[in-house]
Amino acid sequence: MSTKPKSSDLTILTPARNPNLHSTLPWRPFYFHGANPRGCTTEPGQTQTRLFPFPAFALSAALSLLVLTACQTPTSPRVSTTATPLPDTIERRVAELKLTLPAVSKPGPTATLTSVVVSGNLAFVSGHISRAADGQLITGRVGEELTVAQGKAAARQCGLAVLASLRQELGSLDRVRRVVKVLGMVNCPPGFKDQPQVVNGFSELMLDVFGRERGLGARSAVGVASLPSNVAVEVEAVFELAR
């Protein structure tokens, strides 16, 4: 059931409103945490920021909760919090797309970082470097040793690594509600301008896996002077988890 927000409630700038932005960008210019952007269908039971007629809401919420609980898959024993996964569509999508997620190694006792930190309902994911399916690092500067297409493929590999880390930390990707914010860093020479096209390799994978509503997040795509081990691309991101 979708509810149209009053124009006074939300002042977010969407691609549809801003004529300067191309409507097929794989990222949102503005993500307003806690509210539903215009056009987004409301998931039953999701907290709303607006008031609407109570009886209609209560009835539809009750009916929807009934449907949701009937369809809910049992939580795996690995999930130690009380967070309830959404109906299992993400893991099914990963299987449909025949994605091979890389193996994830556990950090040793002297580690100075961890791949994912969950804080409240946000999962902060460390920068993941570009690594090929065979485990070899994808190195080189995009626009110099690597083409934009190769850089984009490298960024997509970062995406697979991020999904692997999320799955290991959370037990299932179905616990992920949406992509919130991405920082895509491209190893490139001065004067290189196509960072957004390169980072699209990551963002388009998120769209494939999570769908347009949940896979589209805020994003910055930048060029950096150098990256660890001279890898081509490194991406970090923040995801919102299901309650």
Next chain:
Amino acid sequence: MSAAARLVELKLELPAAPKPAHVYKPVVITGNLCYVSGHGPLRVDKTMITGVVGKDLSLEQGQAAARQVGLAILATLRNELGSLDRVKRLVKTLGMVNTAADFYDHPKVINGFSELMREVFGDDAGVGARSAVGMGPLPGNIAVEVECIFELR
């Protein structure tokens, strides 16, 4: 052991909490998250460690600079929060190293910061998510800049 007590036990000498030079705040608290603005390697004598790591500075000097950034951030946290014990955990770090184009050991440099956080806040609360990258010039040609997010009690 509490973080504040660890500070004393480790005999860490914190610089004075830096005052913002431009249009920003040292920290912003939203909900239970504390966003810390980028800090440089500020010494007790109020000077910064400058230079390009891999050219002007060695790896070890870069690590020392990263550790100094950590001390500056602890100073800011203590100044803004009143006590380091208000910190529940380090959530996310972005470590930026002023590097030469062919320098690739950014994680080792930022370990200077991360290991300090682990010493002060412990193995679980002091180890967070992280990205360690190379940047072109940093403000004032400082060697390392770190911004991070902490979760508060």
